[in-house]
Amino acid sequence: MAEENVLQELEDALVNGLEELKSIANEETLLAWRYKYLGKNAVSKHAFQNINKLPTDLRQLVGQTANRVRVELESALAERSESIKESALAASIASEKLDVTLPGRPLTPGRLHPDTQMLRELYRVFGEMGFQVYRSREVETDEYNFQLLNFPVGHPARDMQDTYFVEAGERGDNPIVMRTHTSPGQVRSMREYAATNPENPPAIRLVLPGMCYRYEQTDARHETQFDQIEGIAVGEGITFSNLKATLSDLARRLFGQNVRTRFRASYFPFTEPSAEFDVECFLCGGKGCAVCGGGWLEIGGCGMVNPNVLRNGGYDPERYSGFAFGLGPQRIAMLRYGINDIRYFWENDLRFLEQF
Amino acid sequence: MKAPLSWIKEFVDIDLPLAELAHLITMAGMEVEEVKFIGLPMPAPGTLDAKVTGLEWDREKIVAASISEVLPHPNADRLTLCKLFDGEREHLVLTGAPNLFEFKGIGPLAKPLMVAYAKEGAQIYDGHAEGLVLTTLKPAKIRGVDSYSMVCSEKELGISEEHEGIMFLADDVKAGTPLADVLGDAVIEVNLLPSFARCASILGLAREIAAITGKPLKLPKWDEQPPAGKADFCTIEITEPKNNPRFTAGLVRNVKVGPSPEWVQRRLKMYGMRAINNIVDATNYAMIELGEPLHAFDYDKLLKRAAGKPVKIITRAAKAGEKITTLDGIERKLDPFTTLVCDEAGSLSMAGIMGGLETEVTEDTTNVLLEGAVWNMINIRKTAKAHNLNSEASYRMSRGVHPAMAERGQRRCLEFMRAWAGGEVAPGLADAYPLPAIDPAVEVTEKDVKRWLGIEIPALQMAELLARLEFKVEVSGTSVKATCPDHRLDINEGVVGKADLVEEIARVYGYDNIPEMRMADTLPPQIGNPVLVKEERVRDLLVALGLQEAISYRWSTPEREAKRLSPDAEQDNKPYVKIANPLAYEKGFLRHSVLASVLDVAERNARIRERLAFFEIGPIFLAGEDPGGLPDELKRLAVVLGGARSAVGWQAADTGAMDFYDLKGVVNGLLQGLRLNDVKYESGEHPSYHPGKCAHVLVGDKQIGVMGELHPKVKGNYDFPTTFKAPVLAAEFDLDLLIELVPPLYQTVDVPVFPPVIEDLAFIMDEELTAEKAEALIRQTGGKLLADVKLFDIFRGEQIGAGKKSLAYKLTYIAPDRTLEAAEVSTMRNKIIKRMEHEFKAKLRG
Incomplete structure (x- = not known):
């Protein structure tokens, strides 16, 4: 083999290789090209393998030429390969277009009952104000549900709370009842706290949540089983103006910082003075709407703990004073979320529950 | 009111x-x-x-007018034409009012009739329509005569339901005056x-x-009657003063029973009572005005019953089985707690509630004995409830009336009777007052007001606020002594009395004027509520595991709850806590099972959703040891799963039906989340569950609950739709116990720094060998270096023989302090294989 031929073959391989490379557009052809020009049978490879057969003076030149050809082809290959990948990626991206409006894969998250959600929000807000949660039983004695709360036997105030009685044989003036409010917990908690130090009972700041029962026909606004959360604060120097501030703070937390509150005189046997607690309608801004009527929403009852109740709880009314209030978590949820029927709560229809 | x-x-x-x-x-x-x-x-x-x-009456279009003559209608007997002056001009107004017939065709009237006149365009109520229907007067022709305006009845003006005739106004009203200025109210x-x-x-x-x-109160005159003298028309005997603290009687002779003056009738009707006659109306009017219920007896009937003896009124408790026929014509059987007004011949009326029929005032009555008394409110309330008799009298008497009002009402009413029915009031008042009211005198100080309300009100101002409510007040320094006025019974003595007065001061002062001040007293001891915290943790875990919380009614029936038990198994024989006065039988029993509640929830939702996953936390109620005492309220957690594992979307997903192991995943997720160690699942039985698919769940040696697939017969007890073929999985836990077992703290381990060695091992073993036992042995043998054992496949088939199963495990070995050598792992593996073979005859699957 003539030495000029070797050099020419190398130069030709370079020119042809570069020329062929230009038209290659995919990875397979590129691989074939690579086999042909850079594989073990490629011209440059041969040149190296056979270099010892060449005359000594030519070996350097052929070696250098073969090396240059290989390097140039390799770099052209790398460039070409990069550009093929780029265009392949561009093509694939262009072809992969999703319909983003198709629905997502349906997951099935668990949910808390809306009443639990409401209670938790109330626990949190009250907790930040220093009120801890105290729970007590749902079936009560007449004594705890009424008498100790200043509803004497036969008193007309009992007409305000129609009562379910539990069959329990003859118990005279102290039948077993389904509690009509969470207030029996007032005396139970006071007695529990007072027992820890009867001479100097500790201060109390509690919320009493729980299910209550009234003997009345149900409709969209009235439930015979409903839940309540009641607050009680007892200490030396608790005042009606503290009560107003506490409930106004609560209203701002629940309904917005600008909401106004008002306190109307009222009557509950276990508080005195007593008040109804109204919040300016957050639905219409107080202008008056179908929900509120005259611009105010009734939220709950409240008042200063009646001295008889303090005494029944083991707190000397000459020394201690306190306030108490009661709210309906369901009512708050109904107002907030536009729930039109209170009976939805315990019916547990998923079409209701899944909305929370 | x-x-x-x-x-x-x-x-x-x-x-x-x-x-x-x-x-x-x-x-x-x-x-x-x-x-x-x-x-x-x-x-x-x-x-x-x-x-x-x-x-609202249009001031231009609805005015007073005078009728000067009533002419017959040319074409209709039942209609008349009124010559009417409306202050501006004369009209001929057509009307059919029957109370004008007496004036028809008698020529010009000596004294014009003053009436309410509505002109064309006035808006009034349609007198002939049922209920209140607004109408606007338009010109029309009635029987050939033009009509564009109207003389009005009370109904047409919205005063009362009265539409029997037109309304007459007082004679001194000037024609043309807007009616709103005359009768507007x-x-x-x-x-x-x-x-x-x-x-x-x-x-x-x-x-x-x-x-x-802040305006002065103008008290009515209540001292005009009777004339001074000694009452000689009756005597009074009160047998039980606590039920009848006071009884007064007065007498009016020679009354003429007839209609009351128009204005009296109108007021009674506006209040909501019917006008009856001048005697009955007088008692009602005085009652509404002063709040003291009064009752009029026909005195001649009392005289007749006394048969020549003097009339003696006796008040006493009813005798067992005694009966009375009340004014409404109903014969009532009385209880001994009912108080009666009687004479010596027997009962006359149900005291404070309703009069008796026999001695009622009629058109023929000429002499009236008037009762003004007060009764025990507790007794009245009890009697009124027992007879479901809510009268105007019982409404007031069951809330309490001050004895001083008995006398005031009596005197006022006697004067009304004299003025409206003629007759003479007999001198003297028969008055028995064995239990005089004590009007509390309470001292309230500036300090009291500050302590309760948080504001400073000077004693003088406190006194002034109370005086506006007729308290008698004496100020000395910073203290006010206030005596309760003799028209109210709601003020107490002592510290409660102080609270009563503080309330009255606050009310008149205005709640709005009391500023808001945040609490400044010491914080109470911070006890927290750890049980609630754990209960909420249970809720959070179950929600995180994909369950929906439910909250149900606490009541049910034994029949409904029995559905949760297989009919072949032992039934729930524990007695139920029963509601004595349920709204319906379905709401008459307090539940024994939260699971029963949640199964009801699942049943209801099975028609609307393909995947059901619910839990509920709440009490059950069991009769305590003392059947007359309070029941036990025990907290339970129930879980129900059923139907598709995942919700169905448009892409392929695992929509197979949930089975026992889905439930176990939830239960285990919950118990792990609560950091409960030593949890065991033992094959067990329970009347709710399929006997082969039921486990008792234990923590240590304490059983905390039962779980399983519902027994097919139990599932059949519920009305699941026929399309809902999937099994229903359920569990119920003793939440009180569960929460008690939750540790207060738990420990973590370090994240490993050295790489793990992971390898798979499968063993062929007897079908009877439980997975729990197999895994326990592997773990025990692997010791500390075997960080995790995870079952990833179960195989049964001919290749491994009948009665055999192959369990494949992924084992993770980790040493905390070094990279494990291959040789160490292989020694461990061989040990495990050898022990599995030795203990359980389990062979390594090749």
Whole structure:
């Protein structure tokens, strides 16, 4: 083999290789090209393998030429390969277009009952104000549900709370009842706290949540089983103006910082003075709407703990004073979320529950 | 309580707009529920915070007019034509009012009739329509005569239901005066709470309005009757003073029973009572005005019963089985707690509730004995409830009336009877008052007010506020001694009395004027509520595991709850806690099972969802050891799963039906989340579950619950739709116990720094060998270096032989302090293989 031929073959391989490379557009052809020009049978490879057969003076030149050809082809290959990948990626991206409006894969998250959600929000807000949660039983004695709360036997105030009685044989003036409010917990908690130090009972700041029962026909606004959360604060120097501030703070937390509150005189046997607690309608801004009527929403009852109740709880009314209030978590949820029927709560229809 | 504004104004001047007045009354504790306008201008919508009803009379179009002559209609006997002057001009107005017939065709009237006249375009109610239908007067021709205006009845003007004839006005009204200026009124309806019993009267409401507006109260005259003298017409004997603290009687002779004056009738009707006759109306009018129920007896009937002896009124408890026929014609069997007014011949009336039929006043009555008494409110309430008899009298008497009002009502009513029915009032009042009321005198100080309300009100101002409510006050220094006025019974002695007075001071001062101040006292001991915290943790875990919380009614029936048990198994024989007065049988029993509640929830939702996953936390109620005592309230957690594992979307997903192991995943997720160690699942039985698919769940040696697939018969007890073929999985836990077992703290381990060695091992073993035992042995053998054992496949088939199964595990070895050598792992593996073979004859699967 003539030495000029070797050099020419190398130069030709370079020119042809570069020329062929230009038209290659995919990875397979590129691989074939690579086999042909850079594989073990490629011209440059041969040149190296056979270099010892060449005359000594030519070996350097052929070696250098073969090396240059290989390097140039390799770099052209790398460039070409990069550009093929780029265009392949561009093509694939262009072809992969999703319909983003198709629905997502349906997951099935668990949910808390809306009443639990409401209670938790109330626990949190009250907790930040220093009120801890105290729970007590749902079936009560007449004594705890009424008498100790200043509803004497036969008193007309009992007409305000129609009562379910539990069959329990003859118990005279102290039948077993389904509690009509969470207030029996007032005396139970006071007695529990007072027992820890009867001479100097500790201060109390509690919320009493729980299910209550009234003997009345149900409709969209009235439930015979409903839940309540009641607050009680007892200490030396608790005042009606503290009560107003506490409930106004609560209203701002629940309904917005600008909401106004008002306190109307009222009557509950276990508080005195007593008040109804109204919040300016957050639905219409107080202008008056179908929900509120005259611009105010009734939220709950409240008042200063009646001295008889303090005494029944083991707190000397000459020394201690306190306030108490009661709210309906369901009512708050109904107002907030536009729930039109209170009976939805315990019916547990998923079409209701899944909305929370 | 309904109160016509004009009537209230007799006792207090009111110069506020009605909306403002209604607001003040509401804020002072007497919620205004409705204001019915009768002619007066109505407020703009939304400005009066109560229901607003009624009709406003156009001042131009509805006026007083005079009729000077009533002419016959040329074509109709039952119609007349009135020659009417409306202050500007004369009209000929067509009417069919029967109360004009007596004037028809008698020529010009000596004294013109004053009537209410509605001109063309006036808006009034249609007198012939059922209920209240608005209509506007338009010109029409009736039987050939033009008609464009109308002489009105009370119904047409919205005063009452009366449409028997036209309404007459007082003679001194000038024709042309807007009717609103003559009769315009508004009826305010307030909701009276039990502590406002004193306001169940016009005077009571007027007193409150006077107090909150600062106007003087104008008390009515109640000392005009009877003439001085000794009452000789009857004697009174009260057998039980605590049930009848006072009884007064007066006598009016030679009355002429007939209709009351028009204005009296109108007021009674605006209040909501029927006008009956001048005697009965007088008792009702005085009752509404002063709040003291009164009763009129026909005195001649009493004389006849006394058969020549003097009349003697006796009040006493009813005898067992005694009967009386009341005014409404109903014969009532009485209980011994009922108090009766009697004479020596027997019972006359149910005291404080309703009179007896026999001695009622009729058109023939000429002599009237009037009762003004007070009764024990507890007794009255009990009797009224027992007979479901809510009369105007029982409404007041069951809330308490002060004995001083008996005398005032009596005297006032005697004068009404004299004025409206003629006759002479006999001298003297028969008055038995064995239990005089004690009006508490309470001392309240500036310090008391500061301590309860948080504000400083000077003693002088406190005294002034109380005096507005007729308290008798004496100021000395910073203290006020206030004596309760003799028209209310809601003020107590001692510290409660102080609270009563503080409330009255706050009400008149205005709750709005008390500033808001945040609490500044010491924080109480911070005890927290650890049980609630753990209960909420249970909720959070179950929600995180994909379950929906439910909250159910606490009541059920034994039959409904029995559905949770297989009919072949032992039934729930524990006695139920029963509601004595349930709304319905279905709401008559307190539940024994939260699971039963959740199964009901699942059943209801099975028609609307393909995947059911619910839990509920709540009490069950079991009769305690003492059947007459309080029941035990025990907290339970119930879980129900069923149907598709994942919700169905448009892409392929695992929509297979959930089975026992889905439930176990939830239960295990919960128990792990609660950091409960030593949890065991033992194959067990329970009347709710499939006997082969039921586990008892234990923590240590304590059983905390049962779980499983519902017994097919139990599932069949529920009305799942036929398309819902999947099994229903359920579990119920003793939540009290579960929470008690939750450790307060738990420990973590370090994240490993050295790489793990992971390898798979599968063993062929007997079918009877439980997975739990196999895994326990592997773990025990692997010791500390075997960080995790995870079952990833179970295989059964011919290749491994009948009665065999292959369990494949992924084992993770980790050393905390070094990279494990291959040789160490292989030694461990061989040890495991050898022990599995030795202990369980389990062979390594090749």
